[in-house]
Amino acid sequence: MAFLDKINDFAKTATEKTNNAIEITKLSAKVESEQRNLNDIIRKIGEYYVAKIDSGEVLDEEVMKIFEGVSDKRKAIAEMRAEIESLKTPKTSPEIPKAEDSVKFCPFCGKQLDVSAKFCLNCGKQQP
Numbered sequence: 001m002a003f004l005d006k007i008n009d010f011a012k013t014a015t016e017k018t019n020n021a022i023e024i025t026k027l028s029a030k031v032e033s034e035q036r037n038l039n040d041i042i043r044k045i046g047e048y049y050v051a052k053i054d055s056g057e058v059l060d061e062e063v064m065k066i067f068e069g070v071s072d073k074r075k076a077i078a079e080m081r082a083e084i085e086s087l088k089t090p091k092t093s094p095e096i097p098k099a100e101d102s103v104k105f106c107p108f109c110g111k112q113l114d115v116s117a118k119f120c121l122n123c124g125k126q127q128p
Contacts, residue, residue: 053059053067104115104127111122119126 049059049063050067050070053064053070058064059067102115104113104117105111106113106120106123106125107128108125109120109123111120113120113127117127
C-alpha cells in the first residue's frame, strides 16, 4: 500500500504543479495585457502634453527639458526625410552634346569631320 500511496502523492504533486503552471501562464498573460494598457495610457499622457507644447504652451522646466529631446528627434527625422527625398529625385545628368555640336562637314568634299578638325581627312583641305 505504501507504494500506491507514493504514486498517488506523486500524481497529486504533478497535477498541482501542472495547475500552477497553467495559472502562472494565465496570470502572466494578464500582466502583459495590463502592461500594454498602462503603456497606452502613458503614451496618451505624453501625446497630450506634447500637443500642449506644440500649441505654444510653456510647461514646467523639467517637462520642457524633456521636450527638447522630442524637438531634437523631430529635427533629425525631418533631415532624414529630406535626404530620402533628395535620393529619390534623379540628379540631372550632364548634357550630352548634340551630334551637330560635335561634328561638321567638309565644305569641299562633304565628308563628316570632328568639329575640332583643322584639315579634312578625306580631301586634305584646310577647314575654315
